[in-house]
Structures are given as C-alpha cells and as structure tokens.
Amino acid sequence: MDLASAKMIGAGLxxxxxxxxxxxxxxxxxxxxxxxxxxxxxQGQVQPFxxxxxxxxxATGLFGLAIAxxxxxxx
Amino acid sequence: MAIELNPLEQFKIERLVxxxxxKLDVSYTNSALAMTVVVVLITALIIIGTRRAALxxxxxxxxxxxxxxFVADMIDSNVGREARGYLPFIFSLFTFxxxxxxxxxxxxSFTVTSHIIITLALALVVFIGVTIIGIVRHGFHFFSLFVxxxxxxxxxxxxxxxEVLSYFIRPFTLSIRxxxxxxxxxxxxxxxxxxxxxxxxxxxxxVAINTGLIGLxxxxxxxxxxxxxxxxxxYLRDSIHLH
Numbered sequence: 251m252d253l254a255s256a257k258m259i260g261a262g263l264x265x266x267x268x269x270x271x272x273x274x275x276x277x278x279x280x281x282x283x284x285x286x287x288x289x290x291x292x293q294g295q296v297q298p299f300x301x302x303x304x305x306x307x308x309a310t311g312l313f314g315l316a317i318a319x320x321x322x323x324x325x
Numbered sequence: 326m327a328i329e330l331n332p333l334e335q336f337k338i339e340r341l342v343x344x345x346x347x348k349l350d351v352s353y354t355n356s357a358l359a360m361t362v363v364v365v366l367i368t369a370l371i372i373i374g375t376r377r378a379a380l381x382x383x384x385x386x387x388x389x390x391x392x393x394x395f396v397a398d399m400i401d402s403n404v405g406r407e408a409r410g411y412l413p414f415i416f417s418l419f420t421f422x423x424x425x426x427x428x429x430x431x432x433x434s435f436t437v438t439s440h441i442i443i444t445l446a447l448a449l450v451v452f453i454g455v456t457i458i459g460i461v462r463h464g465f466h467f468f469s470l471f472v473x474x475x476x477x478x479x480x481x482x483x484x485x486x487x488e489v490l491s492y493f494i495r496p497f498t499l500s501i502r503x504x505x506x507x508x509x510x511x512x513x514x515x516x517x518x519x520x521x522x523x524x525x526x527x528x529x530x531x532v533a534i535n536t537g538l539i540g541l542x543x544x545x546x547x548x549x550x551x552x553x554x555x556x557x558x559x560y561l562r563d564s565i566h567l568h
Binding site for chain 1: 333502508
C-alpha cells in the first residue's frame with residue numbers, strides 16, 4: 251500500500267472520532283431541554299453551562315478531525 | 326478538481342514586508358497584519374466608546390460596557406471578587422480571540438487563530454502564568470492540587486499520575502480546541518465553496534449549506550472565545566483556591 255492511499259484511509263478512520271462529538275452534543279442539549287422543561291425559570295442559570303458543555307464536547311471530536319488533517323496534509 | 330491544496334490554501338502565511346535580523350526571519354506577514362487590525366479595532370472601539378461617557382449610554386458605549394461587565398461577571402462568579410486584578414488580562418484575551426475569530430469570517434481575510442502556534446502561545450501564557458501564580462501564592466502546598474481529598478492510598482498511586490497528566494495537558498487542549506474549531510470551520514467553508522464553483526447550476530445546494538455554515542461559524546467564533554476565557558478563569562480558580 252503506498253503512502254497516499256494509507257493517508258486517505260488513516261484520515262477516514264480518524265474522522266470516526268466525530269461520532270463521540272455528535273453523541274456528546276446531543277446529550278448536553280437533551281439535558282438542557284429536559285432541565286428547562288421541568289423548571290423554566292432556571293433557563294438563565296443553566297444555559298451558559300449548556301453552551302460551555304457544547305463547546306467542550308465539540309472540541310473533543312475536533313481533536314480527532316485535527317489528527318485527520320495532520321495525517322492528510324503534514325505527513 | 327484538485328481538492329488537496331485548495332481548502333487549506335487560505336491558511337498559507339505570506340510575507341508582506343520581508344525583514345531579516347541576521348538569520349532571524351521577522352517579516353511582517355498577513356498574520357501579523359490581521360493581528361494588528363484586531364488590536365487597533367479593539368482599542369479604537371473602547372476609546373471611542375468611552376470618550377463622551379454619558380450616564381445613559383449610547384450604542385457604542387453600551388457595547389463596551391456590556392463586554393466589560395460580561396468579563397467582570399465571569400471573573401466574579403468563577404474566581405471570586407478578589408481576583409478582579411486579573412481582569413485586564415482576561416479581558417484582553419477574550420476580546421482578542423473574539424475579534425480574531427470574527428474577523429476571520431470576513432471573505433478574503435486571514436484567520437489569526439487558525440494557526441496552532443498562535444493559540445499555543447496564548448495557551449502557554451495562560452498555563453505558565455496560572456502555575457506561577459499558584460506556586461507563588463501557596464509555595465509547595467500548591468502540589469496538593471494533584472492529591473484529591475479523602476482518597477485511600479492504593480487508589481492515590483494510580484490517581485496522582487492521572488491528575489498530573491491532565492494538568493499538564495491543559496495548554497494543549499486549550500490551544501487545540503480553538504485551533505481545530507477555526508481550522509475545521511474554514512476548511513469546510515472552502516470545500517463547499519469548491520463544490521459550488523465546480524457544478525454549475527446545482528451550486529445552489531453547496532451555497533445554501535455554506536450560508537448555514539457561516540451562521541454556525543459565527544456561533545462557534547463567539548463561543549470559542551467565551552470557552553477560552555472561562556477555562557482560563559477556572560484554571561485560575563484552581564490555582565488560587567486549590568480545590
């Protein structure tokens with residue numbers, strides 16, 4: 251297998267990490283919706299945490315994407 | 326259609342004014358120009374906004390005051406009132422990253438924070454600063470940060486290396502989070518733009534996707550600046566309060 255094909259396969263495999271990002275983000279916002287539905291007055295308190303959680307969950311998935319780009323364009 | 330080079334060509338650094346000090350390359354690059362624009366813009370906004378300080382603020386003064394209050398509240402609720410001394414640093418960090426991210430969304434401009442070296446520099450400043458603050462304030466008791474309370478000894482032997490590792494990985498996660506978000510966003514915009522350029526009339530679909538993506542990128546730009554700032558506050562709290 252030559253380097254170019256191996257790079258393509260490696261980059262594709264690295265993108266599987268985004269599954270975790272999707273599940274995590276879905277979890278965060280589902281909890282936000284559940285919390286606000288139970289107690290609408292808490293929305294102002296809970297929403298900043300929801301956005302923080304979204305950013306951190308997305309970041310972990312994007313670490314995988316960064317590795318994919320690293321494999322494709324640096325090596 | 327070559328998809329290898331095109332999406333990442335927007336991140337290429339070009340020397341606008343070549344300068345060399347001996348063997349050191351200190352050229353003024355497009356990245357440096359973008360950073361200069363960001364700093365000048367922030368300074369101008371704040372100076373002009375607070376020039377004629379009215380008791381009932383106009384739009385620009387309101388904007389500046391709201392940003393200040395936002396950062397001040399963030400510090401008060403996450404670190405404590407006594408840490409207000411760190412506000413200039415965290416305010417500068419927040420507004421720099423915010424405006425650098427937002428300016429990158431302007432077409433044909435350069436995204437400063439999409440280069441790992443820049444985000445790593447910012448993250449290292451935060452990490453080294455916070456560690457020094459902790460050691461100066463607490464002396465060797467600072468290392469009790471790695472030893473959680475009320476944990477039996479066999480568990481401690483596994484736990485302490487994990488805690489140390491997750492402490493030292495902070496500058497890298499901080500920088501890679503910002504860098505990867507910016508890189509991924511702009512690369513996707515460029516890729517869909519490339520599709521739109523290549524497929525004639527059906528280009529409406531990639532363009533529609535790009536429109537949605539720009540909205541998402543706006544959210545991500547603001548959010549990543551907020552996340553960087555609030556994580557700095559949290560790391561500062563860990564160093565000052567050691568819990």
